[in-house]
Each structure stands twice: as C-alpha cells, then as structure tokens.
Amino acid sequence: MIERDRLSALLNQFSGKRVLVIGDCMLDEYIWGRVNRISPEAPVMVVEQMETTFAAGGASNVAVNIVAMGGRASIVSVVGQDSMGEQLCAELARQGVSHAGVVVDSTRPTTVKTRIVAHNQQVVRVDREHRTPIAAAVVGQMIERVRAELRNCSGILFSDYSKGVLTEELVASVLDMARGAGIPVFANPKPANIRQYRGLSLISLNQSEAEAVTGVNLSDLSVMNEAGARLMHQCGVEAAVITLGGRGLALFEAGKDWRHLPVVPLEVYDPCGCGDSAIAAATLARAAGSNWVEAAVLANLAGNAKVRKLGVVPVTRKEIESVWSMSDARNGGPTSNGSEH
Numbered sequence: 001m002i003e004r005d006r007l008s009a010l011l012n013q014f015s016g017k018r019v020l021v022i023g024d025c026m027l028d029e030y031i032w033g034r035v036n037r038i039s040p041e042a043p044v045m046v047v048e049q050m051e052t053t054f055a056a057g058g059a060s061n062v063a064v065n066i067v068a069m070g071g072r073a074s075i076v077s078v079v080g081q082d083s084m085g086e087q088l089c090a091e092l093a094r095q096g097v098s099h100a101g102v103v104v105d106s107t108r109p110t111t112v113k114t115r116i117v118a119h120n121q122q123v124v125r126v127d128r129e130h131r132t133p134i135a136a137a138v139v140g141q142m143i144e145r146v147r148a149e150l151r152n153c154s155g156i157l158f159s160d161y162s163k164g165v166l167t168e169e170l171v172a173s174v175l176d177m178a179r180g181a182g183i184p185v186f187a188n189p190k191p192a193n194i195r196q197y198r199g200l201s202l203i204s205l206n207q208s209e210a211e212a213v214t215g216v217n218l219s220d221l222s223v224m225n226e227a228g229a230r231l232m233h234q235c236g237v238e239a240a241v242i243t244l245g246g247r248g249l250a251l252f253e254a255g256k257d258w259r260h261l262p263v264v265p266l267e268v269y270d271p272c273g274c275g276d277s278a279i280a281a282a283t284l285a286r287a288a289g290s291n292w293v294e295a296a297v298l299a300n301l302a303g304n305a306k307v308r309k310l311g312v313v314p315v316t317r318k319e320i321e322s323v324w325s326m327s328d329a330r331n332g333g334p335t336s337n338g339s340e341h
Contacts, residue, residue, distance in 0.1 A: 065315055
C-alpha cells in the first residue's frame with residue numbers, strides 16, 4: 001500500500017536529484033492563429049498568424065520535465081548549426097536545463113516540429129529533420145560529453161525518438177560507463193531500437209510500441225501478463241511500464257504479476273508529451289528511493305497531469321499534487337491505483 005505521506009516525502013526528495021538525459025532533442029514551434037476564410041488557390045483554410053512560440057521537445061522536453069518537478073537536469077544531444085539550434089539552447093537555458101553537453105553538427109539541421117494551431121485546434125504539423133545516424137566523430141564527441149556529465153549523477157535517461165542520435169555505439173558506451181559508476185539507467189525506446197537497451201533499470205513504452213515489440217494486442221487487459229513476460233525477456237530489465245492512454249498504465253517487475261494503475265477521470269486535452277512526463281517522474285522517484293510501484297504511481301499521476309495541458313509542456317510538482325488530490329477525492333487516495341492482477 002502507498003500512503004499519501006510517503007508520496008509527499010518522495011516528491012520532496014526530487015529536489016537536488018540530478019538526471020542526465022541523452023537522446024533526440026528537438027524544438028517545438030507553435031504558430032498560433034485564426035481562420036476566417038478558405039484560400040482561393042486551393043480548398044484549404046487560410047490561417048492568419050497571431051503569435052509564434054517555442055518549446056523544448058523530444059529529449060529536451062524530458063529534461064525540462066525533470067526540472068519542473070524539482071530535480072536538476074543536464075542534456076547530451078545534437079543540434080544543427082542554425083538559428084533553431086540556438087533557439088533550442090536558449091529555451092533549455094530559460095528552463096534551467098544544463099546544455100553544455102549539446103554538440104553542434106553542421107552537417108544536419110536541428111530537428112523542428114512546427115504546429116499550426118487555429119482556435120486551439122492543430123491544423124497541420126510540419127517536420128524538419130534528418131533521421132540518418134549521426135557521424136562517428138559526433139558520437140565520439142557525445143561520449144566525451146557524457147563522461148564529463150557523470151559526476152554526481154543520480155540517473156541516466158535515454159530519450160529515443162529515432163532521429164539518429166542514439167546509435168548502437170553511443171548507447172553501448174554510455175551503458176558501460178553507467179555500470180562502472182553504479183548509475184541506474186532508464187529509457188523510453190522506439191521498437192526498432194529495443195535491443196540496444198538490454199539490462200536497464202526501467203523501460204517505458206506506449207501501447208502501440210509495446211504491441212510492436214511483443215506481438216501481443218493489448219486491447220484486452222487479460223493478455224497483459226503474457227505481454228509483460230515477453231517484454232521483460234527481450235529487454236532483461238528490472239521493471240517495465242506500458243502507458244495505456246485512457247486506461248492508465250501497466251507495471252511489470254521481474255518475478256511478479258503485473259499491476260494496473262488506472263487514470264484519474266478527467267477531460268483529456270492533449271496527450272502530446274505525456275510519455276516524457278511519465279518517464280521523468282519515474283526516474284526522479286527511483287533516484288529519490290522509491291520502489292517500482294511508487295515510481296509507477298508518480299509516473300501515472302504525471303501523465304494524468306500532462307494530458308490536461310495543451311501542447312508539449314512540462315508538468316510541475318504542484319500539478320502532480322493537484323491530480324493526486326483528485327485521486328484522493330474520487331478513489332480513496334493513491335493507494336487504490338495500485339490494483340494487482
């Protein structure tokens with residue numbers, strides 16, 4: 001059972017915990033506008049641009065979440081030698097993320113996702129990116145940046161968006177360094193790269209990713225033990241989480257039955273970045289001394305908090321506590337979220 005005082009104590013312990021995030025950083029650009037007419041050139045809406053804003057996306061968003069929840073974050077990643085890379089580094093600095101580990105690569109652009117939003121409804125998204133693996137010389141630079149960032153590190157978090165940054169050589173080198181230093185490693189990998197992440201502390205996948213990895217259709221929760229067994233066998237991890245959208249998340253631990261943590265009933269606004277918030281909370285929880293159930297509860301609360309917010313934005317400790325209070329009022333507290341199957 002999980003007591004409210006215990007979860008409060010874990011949130012307090014987030015302060016000062018330092019997580020090194022490694023992966024595919026990107027810049028999220030939002031063009032906000034309104035629609036008053038259809039184009040005479042084609043049957044499409046004409047969006048009158050009112051404002052443009054930027055946010056840290058991908059691995060950058062994971063790092064920003066770490067800071068927003070009370071921890072400290074450093075990031076090792078790659079940007080292009082362009083204005084968008086400068087904009088992203090400025091955003092990371094504004095959010096309190098150390099970006100000394102970011103490598104500038106003149107051969108590829110900064111990954112940018114541009115969302116055009118009219119009347120709070122996304123109209124279209126335009127991606128600018130190269131997904132080819134980074135060059136060996138850049139891998140070498142990143143390994144050196146990781147080595148420089150390991151001191152006083154409470155955990156390492158791989159944030160994999162399949163943009164070419166997390167090569168097999170880089171991941172293997174980081175895992176060797178982490179094992180040598182006794183630092184736990186966490187990841188939200190893409191299915192195509194899953195074999196790179198064997199032997200970690202925790203992996204987190206969404207439902208479609210887990211189905212691709214295990215070959216099990218997860219529309220029915222009765223098959224979850226089978227899916228979990230396959231996932232744990234393939235990855236050799238201490239624990240695994242599958243986020244299930246409106247059905248909450250599933251937690252798997254070696255040698256134990258799976259646990260289902262349902263969502264707190266609320267209106268869903270935007271699921272973008274939900275997985276980033278969940279893995280950030282789980283990583284900080286383990287750094288704070290939680291067991292896996294406690295880490296999963298905090299991940300679930302963080303994911304619930306994120307879907308209430310429009311856009312790729314971080315979740316704060318206060319927002320986690322707000323969802324937690326709703327869980328208390330409606331379900332008898334966070335203890336009721338950890339049902340066993």
